[in-house]
Amino acid sequence: MSTKAKLELDPAVIRTARSLARKAGSPVVKIAKTHTTVSVERAVLRLAGLSGADHEGVPWVNHLVDAVRGEVGLELGVTTPVFDALRRGEAADLLTLAQKSAAGSVSFHLPQGREAHAAQSLALRSVKPGIARIDKNRATRDRLIKRHGDPKQRPWIYLIVATGDIYEDIPQAQTAAREGADIIAVIRSTGQSLLDFVPEGATREGYAGTYATQENFRLMRAALDDVSKELGRYIRLVNYASGLCMPEIAALAGLERLDMMLNDSMYGILFRDINPIRTFVDQRFSRQIHARAGIIINTGEDNYLTTADAVDAAHTVTVSQLMNEYFAKEAGLQDWQLGLGHAFEISPEIPDSFRMELAQALLARQLFPKAPLKWMPPTKHMTGDVFRGYLLDGFFNLAGAMTSQDILLVGMMTEAVVTPFLSDRDLALQNVRYVLNAAGGLAEDFHPPRDGFIQSRARQVLSEAVDLLEKIVNDKGEPGSVPLLQAISDGTFGLMKRPADAGKGLDGVVKCAPGYDNPASTLLEAGTGK
């Protein structure tokens, strides 16, 4: 990377920042390792091949997990009692067992000794094909990238499609790819993050987005495979592993060969009021799957800047990037899989706003030299004046080119006005193409002078980030409390106070008992697919 010494940051400060992030994160990882959630357990059943839903749309995995939890609890994991029931001949297969359990005609036990061992080894054997399918998908992706090729330019061009109807999304996504998009994100229906189940089947009705379902994933991936072949360029597909069903959606993404997933460590807590423990447990498991599946995660630091001021709160973005990095690596993700996020959200009314954007973007570039950084366009200061918005997006694209960003979410001049018109998307892509064509190589020439405005600003943000991390690590509540959770509960991030014992999905969190078994985790932790 040619950005090497551009900012002349003190390596000792960077090391301190990382070690503070580790210090803040590791007690949370300990909690994640000793808890499970209903959604983690449902994800394991999905990996074991259980899918489908009853006539009211309630998935069988929900029925089975609820039945087991009601009868014997989830403290030892769902699979041991489930596969014990299969061994005892309660049903011929998982689906029948789930159906019978929904009718209340199965009795679950907690097997002991040899019986427990036998149930666990059957569970492990049953989950293996699911993990094998994830491995196979990863190999297929590698093969297709080799055959069709990666985009010729960096940053990769990321476009959003969202009609609510998967059959409308497909031609729109294919058109976008033909117009130059390298990555297609299908935005989810509003409110899906708060559903405690994953809807089933191909869906044609969504609100401001399309539901994430296994069938929708499959349909879109197949359509993009067709267009990849046509264009001679592998088109990547993105969805959202967030909300109450994060682990299940991660599993479905692995099973259907999605390529990138939005997966932030704290977004759900802060912006959706999802219980912090639930989030961290779900996140760790989903990131283990992403690691295995070769999926690139995208983190959501842009959100901090939509609520807080992008100048005053710039360091919270850096802190969140460091936390996301720590949690991601702990879960097995590698540098090339960390699509850490940041955004162009400084008010254009402020003097030197563009210079500050450059400082922030270079800071991220230099702190995470090997990560495919995701650069997100202005939203907060898009007013409805589409002409001015088009210029702002041009400056955003220019900052992306000058600071060697990797994934560029294309800004729409109609942001905050309407769902983008076909022509808005076309104009936005022209904007990107012009800037990359005219100034794509500018990163090579752009060296902010020593101790100039940009270098100083970047150093200031980094040192504020270190201060905040120090504050978090030293945030002592009651004895035994976890500093990061305490900080979240005190409203340190994004102004929101989120206590660890409140929030949505709390009742789906279970503390693991000695002897807890999760065959998917066993396989995922045993080693990566590669």
Add this chain to the structure above:
Amino acid sequence: MNTRDTGSKILPDIIRPYGDTTGDGMVQVSFTLPIPHDKRAEGAALQLAAKMGLAPALLVHAKAMGSDFTFFIVYGSVSHLVDLREVVVIEREFAMLSAKDVNAAIKKRLRRKLVVVGACIGNDAHTVGIDAILNIKGFAGEKGLEYYSEIRVVNCGAQVQVPELVARARAEKADAVLVSQVVTQKDRHIHNTMTMSAAFREAYPAGKVPLLIVGGPRFEQGSEDALGVDRIFGKGTTPGEVASYLVHAMTQAGTQTGTEAMTNTKEQS
């Protein structure tokens, strides 16, 4: 020509758009037609421009977008006249305020945080609406009420029973209660809302009932009195509108029963 006086400047009643000369009527429009780009497409664009009242129309830009669509930019003089005397302005009964102004108004008037309790009542599990208004994530690019530093939000979530909601509102000393109703089968939303408002009137002394606000896509606008609530919000309502209304309602209560409101504040603090 008839004219009208708006303050210091005299405005004519009849006006036309302004390009670079008074009365030139010049406008600029852009649109897409679902046909490939060729001579016929350009003719089609000019035909549309003529039907929109642009004469003469100047096609300044035409560009193919893929094989099936063409994008056009047209400049032209629009033949229509605007009669300012016929312009009817429908005003909201309250002014839209920024988050900063909302916070400042609450601070000034209440000298404490405004407490909002929200819920989906009955069997309704659709929290999309209430979450869009309350959660910091917000809706349509606007942050939810949680974002306002002077508003304390208690979101009770879905399927809250009416007595539970009343109890919570009392315990939290709610200034306003927001209820969302999406499910409308067999007029459930109406039934639930009336049950809710009746319960609040029963539980609170007269004049002390918190502001009752109901939102949902199928409420009839203007049926507040029939439902026993203070305000109905429909589809597409943003958090900013609700916050602005809260300030408006608070101010009105203040002017009508000023002393009483002040006493209340003192008792609560």
